[in-house]
Amino acid sequence: MHKIEAFLRPTALDAVQDGLAQIGIAGMSVLEVRGYGRQRGHREIYRGAEYTIDFIPKLKLEIVVKDADVDTAMEVILKAAKTGEVGDGKIFVSPVSQAVRIRTGEQADEAL
Amino acid sequence: MKHRRSLLMLALFALLMPVTAFAEDTPNLAGQVRALSNHLDWLWTCIAAFLVFFMQAGFALVEAGFTRAKNVVNILMKNVMDFSLGSILFWAIGFGLMFGPTNGFFGWGEFFVNPSAEAYSEDPNWMYSFLIFQTVFAATAATIVSGAMAERTQFRSYLIYTVGITAFIYPVAGSWAWGGLWHGGGWLEGLGFVDFAGSTVVHSVGGWAALAGAIVLGPRRGKYNTDGSMNALVGHSMPMAALGVFILWLGWFGFNPGSTTSMDGGNFARIAFVTNLSAAAGALVSMAISWMKFGKPDISMTLNGALAGLVGITAGCYTMSPVGALLVGAIAGGLVFFSVLFFDKIRIDDPVGAVSVHGVCGAWGTLACAIPAVCLPGEAGSFSTQIIGVAAYFAFTFVAAFILFKVIDAVFGLRVSAEEEEDGLDITEHGIIGYNDFQLHTGGGFHA
Numbered sequence: 001m002h003k004i005e006a007f008l009r010p011t012a013l014d015a016v017q018d019g020l021a022q023i024g025i026a027g028m029s030v031l032e033v034r035g036y037g038r039q040r041g042h043r044e045i046y047r048g049a050e051y052t053i054d055f056i057p058k059l060k061l062e063i064v065v066k067d068a069d070v071d072t073a074m075e076v077i078l079k080a081a082k083t084g085e086v087g088d089g090k091i092f093v094s095p096v097s098q099a100v101r102i103r104t105g106e107q108a109d110e111a112l
Numbered sequence: 113m114k115h116r117r118s119l120l121m122l123a124l125f126a127l128l129m130p131v132t133a134f135a136e137d138t139p140n141l142a143g144q145v146r147a148l149s150n151h152l153d154w155l156w157t158c159i160a161a162f163l164v165f166f167m168q169a170g171f172a173l174v175e176a177g178f179t180r181a182k183n184v185v186n187i188l189m190k191n192v193m194d195f196s197l198g199s200i201l202f203w204a205i206g207f208g209l210m211f212g213p214t215n216g217f218f219g220w221g222e223f224f225v226n227p228s229a230e231a232y233s234e235d236p237n238w239m240y241s242f243l244i245f246q247t248v249f250a251a252t253a254a255t256i257v258s259g260a261m262a263e264r265t266q267f268r269s270y271l272i273y274t275v276g277i278t279a280f281i282y283p284v285a286g287s288w289a290w291g292g293l294w295h296g297g298g299w300l301e302g303l304g305f306v307d308f309a310g311s312t313v314v315h316s317v318g319g320w321a322a323l324a325g326a327i328v329l330g331p332r333r334g335k336y337n338t339d340g341s342m343n344a345l346v347g348h349s350m351p352m353a354a355l356g357v358f359i360l361w362l363g364w365f366g367f368n369p370g371s372t373t374s375m376d377g378g379n380f381a382r383i384a385f386v387t388n389l390s391a392a393a394g395a396l397v398s399m400a401i402s403w404m405k406f407g408k409p410d411i412s413m414t415l416n417g418a419l420a421g422l423v424g425i426t427a428g429c430y431t432m433s434p435v436g437a438l439l440v441g442a443i444a445g446g447l448v449f450f451s452v453l454f455f456d457k458i459r460i461d462d463p464v465g466a467v468s469v470h471g472v473c474g475a476w477g478t479l480a481c482a483i484p485a486v487c488l489p490g491e492a493g494s495f496s497t498q499i500i501g502v503a504a505y506f507a508f509t510f511v512a513a514f515i516l517f518k519v520i521d522a523v524f525g526l527r528v529s530a531e532e533e534e535d536g537l538d539i540t541e542h543g544i545i546g547y548n549d550f551q552l553h554t555g556g557g558f559h560a
Contacts, residue, residue: 044344045406047413047465048453051344 001096001108002070006061007035007089008081013059015080020063023072026112031060039086058089064096066109153374154241160370161241164248167363168195168255173356174419175259178347178412178464182536183263184546190258190270197271198251198278206250207243210283211294218284219296242294245373249314252367253282256318259464261325263332263345264533267541269520273325276516282317285508289313289501293373305501306493309371311427311477312502317509319471322462324513329526331461333533342456345463350411357415361391364422368429383429387422390429390441394421397445405449413449416465420448423470424477428487436486443480444473475502 008016013030020028034055041054065073074091082088101111172191176184204224212219226232227239254277261270288298289305290313307313336342347353368387369380398417402410424444425437432440451468455461462468479502484492520526527533532540539545 045408045410046344046346047410048406048456049342049344051346 001064001099001112002067003062003064003094003096004070004073004077005092005094006077006081007033007037007091008059008061008077009083009087009089010057010059012081012083012089013061016061016077019076019080020073023069023076025063025065025069025073027063029062031062033058033060037087037090056087064099064112066112149375150235150238154238156375156380157241157245157370157373160366160373161245161248163363163366164245164252164370165195165363167248167252167360167367170356170358170360170363171252171255171259173352173359174415175262175356175464177349177351177353177356178259179262180345180536181348181547182538182545184348184538185542185544186267186537187258187262188546189267189542190265191255193271194255194258194274194278195251197274198254199247201275201279202247202250202283203243205279206283207246208283209280210246210250210286211291211296214287214291214296214298216297216299216302217288219287219291222295242373245370249310249367250278250282250286253314253318253321254278256315256466256470257322257325260322260462260466261329262463263537264329264527265325266525266528267537269524269526272520272524273513273516277317277321277513281321281509281512281516282314285317285505286313288504300497300501300504303497303500304494305497306431306481307427307478307501308430309368309426311423311425311474312505314474315423315426315470316474316478316502316505319467319469319474320506320509321513322466323460323471324510325517326455326460326462326467328514328517328521329461331459332463333530335461336459347412347463353412353415357418360419361388361422364391364426368426371429379430386432386434386437387425387429389434390425390437390444391418391421393438393441394418394424394445394448397442398449401446401449412465413452416448416452416469417445419469420444420473423473424480426474427478428481431481431487431491431493433486433488436480436483436488439486440477440480444476447476448473471506475506478502 006016017028034057036054036056041052041056043050043052045051061077063073070093074093077091098108099111100107168191172188175187175191179187207225208221208223209218212221212223214220225239225243227236227243232239254274257273257277258270287296288300289307290296290301291298292301332345334343335345364387365384369383372379372383395414395418398420399409399414402408402413421441421444424440424447425432428436428440448465448468451472452462452465455467460467479495479498480486482493482495482498517526528537528540536545
């Protein structure tokens with residue numbers, strides 16, 4: 001099992017969700033986050049005073065998938081979330097050692 | 113035969129009936145028309161008063177929107193108390209100082225005025241309509257100040273200030289120009305001072321008191337840096353601010369056209385039209401300048417521009433031509449933009465721009481009443497009188513408010529502690545935050 005964490009533009013969510021549903025990924029969590037990467041924030045003016053918006057609103061998608069699904073899931077996210085402009089986000093993948101469905105006690109792949 | 117006779121009688125009756133009825137009622141009819149005309153005057157005055165009351169909602173929303181979420185409860189509380197305390201105090205004390213028999217500088221008498229008493233037996237309801245109209249005007253002057261003192265003033269001390277302006281400062285100053293509307297008659301009226309609906313009498317008084325308050329308080333923490341630059345303390349809700357400006361704009365259709373306090377041959381229509389033109393021009397010009405100077409059209413400046421146009425036309429709404437109103441509003445829109453930047457430059461922190469909108473543009477609108485080019489033929493006032501009036505209102509209001517705030521500061525303390533300011537006045541002064549369920553972004557570290 002692997003966990004895929006993807007930082008996305010809020011506008012990319014619908015396409016990513018649809019794509020993942022089509023390849024049979026059953027669940028996901030989405031967190032509203034603020035942050036910046038290499039592009040940093042942007043400068044604006046309010047009533048004559050400059051200020052920087054360093055922390056830009058993004059969505060953080062979290063899914064845990066079977067090892068066999070990792071590559072397809074990443075491809076789907078990449079395809080759906082890419083605009084080619086600065087600020088498209090990042091994907092992180094890490095191994096997950098255990099999963100349990102609380103209601104039934106099923107474990108590992110069965111729990112996903 | 114009998115049938116025919118009764119028909120004839122009926123026809124005769126029908127013929128005579130209106131004639132006799134008319135003959136009997138002629139004197140009464142004129143009286144009734146006169147009475148109805150009076151009642152319509154009072155109705156219009158009351159409708160206008162209700163619209164001006166709604167401006168309280170506008171002020172509350174503008175001030176709440178232009179300040180941070182951690183202080184929203186506090187600013188709303190100040191607005192509610194401005195009106196509540198102001199309503200009672202203006203009736204108890206203010207009205208008598210403003211409209212009682214006067215020595216030219218302040219009235220004396222008719223405190224706790226009771227229109228149902230015998231002295232007013234002829235038209236008590238006219239008196240009631242005048243009272244409610246003047247009450248909402250007094251509360252308007254009071255509530256202007258809360259925005260300039262936002263996010264750092266002790267609530268208790270603010271309440272004391274409210275007593276000072278509605279019971280003393282506003283009515284005394286108001287008696288100079290408007291006392292003659294009732295039993296008064298101030299020194300400025302004698303000079304022919306023109307301020308139809310209160311650019312100076314209401315708005316500048318609020319604006320200059322706001323200036324005194326902002327100076328005595330000092331800027332909000334984190335607003336100005338030691339190197340001379342400043343930080344944007346961005347208001348938390350632009351939708352609130354915009355809705356507030358629209359509500360104020362609507363309220364102004366009571367504020368200016370209602371200042372006829374009578375049907376006045378329908379002049380309210382003309383006043384409403386020029387008032388609207390001025391507001392539109394103010395918004396447009398302020399937006400254009402902000403676009404050119406900042407690179408993007410700034411919503412807070414645009415909204416201030418609309419208010420600047422409204423304040424600017426208030427003095428001359430009865431005497432200015434449509435083109436004149438457009439020009440006065442346009443200049444007010446430019447003036448408010450540079451005025452906001454100016455007060456920031458000299459480090460007087462006015463979070464919502466109350467001093468610029470009400471003080472500066474109120475003075476501009478009052479002076480403009482003496483420019484023949486913007487006035488209807490023969491309606492321009494005297495330059496010297498307008499200047500004397502504007503200067504006198506500034507001097508009296510600023511000094512009186514400055515002393516009031518200094519005294520409050522010495523006795524009770526005007527400003528909250530640094531910790532309270534950081535945490536927000538909502539939780540520290542009122543024990544509740546404005547946006548429960550959105551706690552992540554409101555309130556600070558909760559030192560308390």
